[in-house]
């Protein structure tokens with residue numbers, strides 16, 4: 001009986017903590033690490049694909065070259081052979097109105113890269129995809145190590161960045177994307193990158 005009551009109490013505490021975590025992710029919070037105020041759920045962005053060898057210095061999109069190395073906010077070319085586009089991978093968070101966004105990079109074949117570039121200014125593409133790509137940034141907790149992840153790259157109208165959907169439906173990142181995650185793993189992910197609310 002005592003044990004059962006204790007179990008209930010533990011669940012109640014867990015539920016309270018859950019609500020508190022959710023509230024933290026919704027509110028304005030001062031970061032214990034970077035010291036900045038973050039407003040609500042904090043998205044993250046990778047400035048370059050992980051294999052990019054240099055400083056993340058952007059050239060204008062309009063200066064795009066398909067030879068050698070090129071980096072702008074939306075396009076990246078490595079050694080004239082590997083083509084990357086800045087994309088968005090979203091993970092829904094239970095209880096929050098909008099998904100968490102990871103601004104990251106995916107490869108594209110040269111053919112699809114050229115299609116993307118050609119439609120970029122108008123946001124209208126020759127076809128709607130999905131185009132195949134390799135996710136080109138690691139993501140702590142969900143994609144720390146292991147084999148590369150193939151993604152569907154879905155070009156998005158209205159000049160929004162392409163959305164990425166993990167192809168292998170059994171991968172933890174695919175499961176997170178499909179089923180959503182709760183506030184706690186969301187906070188763990190932010191903390192893994194050094195962002196987390198200051199504990200009062």
Ligand SMILES: [Zn+2]
Nearest residue numbers: 031034195196
């Ligand atoms: Zn921070």
